[in-house]
Structure formats: C-alpha cells, structure tokens
Amino acid sequence: MKIVILHGSPRKNRNSDTLAKYFIKGINENKNNQIKHFYLNDLNISPCQGCLSCATSLNHSCVINDDMQEIYRSYTDADIIVFVTPMYWGYMTAQLKTVMDRMEALAWEHFYHKHFVIIITYRHHYESTVAFFKRIAPFFDIKLDFIICQTYDPVSQKDIPIENIKEKLEDAYKLGKKLFF
C-alpha cells in the first residue's frame, strides 16, 4: 500500500500529529507499506487562482509550479490519503484548505477511487470538516474513515494533553492496524 500523509497543523508533533503517529504505528505493523509525509506548513504552496487551466489543458495539469506538484504525483500514486488537521475557526486549517483548493486539478481524473483517513482534533466542534468529506466521498467513489478527538475539557475549560486521551490514541493505532491486515 502507498500512503500519503498531509499534515495540516503548523504545530509539528502536537495533537493532530500525535494521533497520526499512533495511526502510523498501526500501519507499520505491516512492513510492506510506503508512507510519504507532507508537512504543509513547511512547503511552498500557493492558493488556487481559479484560472481553470486544469479544466481545459489536455492532461488537466495545474500551471502553478510549486511544491503542490509533488503532492499531485504522490496523490495519484497513492492508495490511501491521510488528512491531518486541527479545527481552526470552524474548519480545517488554511494550510490544508489551500491544498484542497489546488486539488481541483486532480478532480478531473485522479481524485477518484481512493481511501481517505481524516484525522481531526478540536476544542468545540468538528462537524463542518466531517460534512465536507462526507459530501464529496460518494461522488468520487472515496472510502472514508475518521479519527476525531476533542482535546479540551468543557467542564474545566482547559486543554487536555493528547497523551492523556489514551483511548483515542489506541483507536488511531487500531484503525491503522486494521486497515493493513
């Protein structure tokens, strides 16, 4: 299996990345997988300009020559795409949304028939991001799995260190393991 992981948080190795780490630990029980990580905050990815060159060009390519080109290649090659994001102002982070917009170039051909794993951490709500993936999945024949974790205690109104949310880390590990055996 070829797996692409799109890390959407600017905070490396914090909540959403930690959940992803446990998922990957599960995946790695099967040594034959190939995993490619993209830390979006470190990359040079311009926002989509809506030029629709991708709609009219023969190979549906994007004319912007930046780090998204490597994501296009890896996405097309991959079986599983893992979207890792905290909720930011009611949606996925700007880093991940910028990548989603640029995926317009894949929507003509290569976006189809993948397996998406969506990893979300949040304080108050996550529904808008889940709803987006659920809405597009049937159209593109995409299989979906979610790992969703609240990193906040509404009673004490304090953030919870993700390391203390053991059952969610275990769920992420188990899903990784299950998908690859």
Ligand SMILES: Cc1cc2nc3c(=O)[nH]c(=O)nc-3n(C[C@H](O)[C@H](O)[C@H](O)COP(=O)(O)O)c2cc1C
């Ligand atoms: C700028 C900013 C905006 C946020 N907006 C939301 C939000 O709209 N809804 C929510 O539930 N949590 C929100 N949060 C909380 C994060 O989603 C939460 O703390 C998450 O676990 C952080 O994950 P990370 O450590 O991977 O970055 C926000 C955090 C930041 C820094």
